[in-house]
Amino acid sequence: MQPVPPAQLLAALNWRYATKNFDAARRIPDDVWAALEETLVLTPSSFGLQPYRFLVVQDPAMRAKLLTHSWRQKQVVEASHYVVLAARTSMDEAAIDTFLQRTCEVRGVTRESLAGYRGMMTGMLLSAGFQPQVPHWAAHQAYIALGNLMTAAAMLGVDACPMEGLVPADYDKVLGLEGSGFGTVVACALGYRTASDKYATLPKVRFPAGELVKHI
């Protein structure tokens, strides 16, 4: 593990912007894209439960359908890659047990050794009080993945645009998510900016650091 110098990190974060015009002719190389998918997989999540799925939509016909449910933002069809982040709409014992089974496989431990962990998860997530919060809790984890993805993309020199301007229910229909236990939360277009995207060179608007960050 080789840390990057702070200046290199900040240069990447200052370089990134919400890309409006993607070069539709330029594709993310396979090895770079594979790293971005692995980035999504490696996202930290609550209890490690990974209550999300990532749909990489590359079929042009499917992208054209999604465009009509995305306020006609053309990044949907012009970006090299388009990822829809979906999150669980509910949680049940089966979802928790599937995860615990995976934990046993990966770590070579017994189910019995995870009883305390299971109790903590079911106690919180399946409680009557928390059940209405589950979609929010799951969406939060998807947003961690989005933040992780955008920062990772910038580090790799890949442009990105977060896409909140979409109609989740319509996406769910187009993507066949209805009844799957997962629902569309947000999306992200990735690829490379065109030289003519005027947003690339606009100064970033941020509140002064002294307003955004308070020291206590």
Next chain:
Amino acid sequence: MQPVPPAQLLAALNWRYATKNFDAARRIPDDVWAALEETLVLTPSSFGLQPYRFLVVQDPAMRAKLLTHSWRQKQVVEASHYVVLAARTSMDEAAIDTFLQRTCEVRGVTRESLAGYRGMMTGMLLSAGFQPQVPHWAAHQAYIALGNLMTAAAMLGVDACPMEGLVPADYDKVLGLEGSGFGTVVACALGYRTASDKYATLPKVRFPAGELVKHI
């Protein structure tokens, strides 16, 4: 802007884990911490509105108070730095206009030139239908910041632990956020792992990539 090789990114993301035991004697150097605060400031957000605040809690007495509202997770007091991410609990015209004023200052444009942008933001965020969603919308942006922060920390070789196990209302009281228009969403402890943290070397549990990522 110097991209990192994909293997370097993945090494950092595999190196990171939700740190349980921080070395309480080891502090993040000032230049590295400054870069992480700048990372938070540079977080992408919906419309660029930055509907969050970041509270860096370094006062030991304040940390001790927060510990009692954090399921006694000792990262709260042992980590080098502790950031509470708060998000707007409501949105009004004043918040939008403050942001537009800042845009004028930073970009040297007139308020009139931003009329369309203003209409888009007020039309969505201040609509009766969306108002109950505002706290969720704002929390989502705070979670982007959290994802950004954790990935940036890993790139810099800084350990982190996302802290969802806290009582937001109690944090708000301790931090004086009540009535401020912002409420605690989540926190993040940052610093350096101890050599004895057994979680550091456990294999990461992730569902197979073929389950988490679907190609369409």
